[in-house]
Amino acid sequence: MPGVYAIDDDGDLTLLHEYQDGEYSLEDLLEEFGFGRTEEDPENGDAVVVLEAKELRELKVNAHAYSFDYDEGFIAMCLDIERHSSGMTDDDVRLVSID
Secondary structure, eight states, X not given: OOEEEEXXXXXXXXXXXXXXXXXXXXXXXXXXXOOOEEEEOTTTXXXXXXXXXXXXXXXHHHHHHXXXXXXXXXXXXXXXXXXXXXXXXXXXXXXXXXX
């Protein structure tokens, strides 16, 4: 299913956000909000976006503050990622986009 997935320590994927209609992608977090860094998954070479705990805390604030400036799907994606990570304390989150 096309969407944004979290990668756990075992390499298992959890769907966080199913892509909606619109012009947005996971990589927009880097371009639009300046959050995250990219890494290459050593197992399959896919691009992985890594968000640090501080960025995850700021994600919800930015999503609400800029909700009228960005695609509705992009804001929903940000909130879904933040919701997933809200129980984590200081852990980075590794995300991958599957089309």
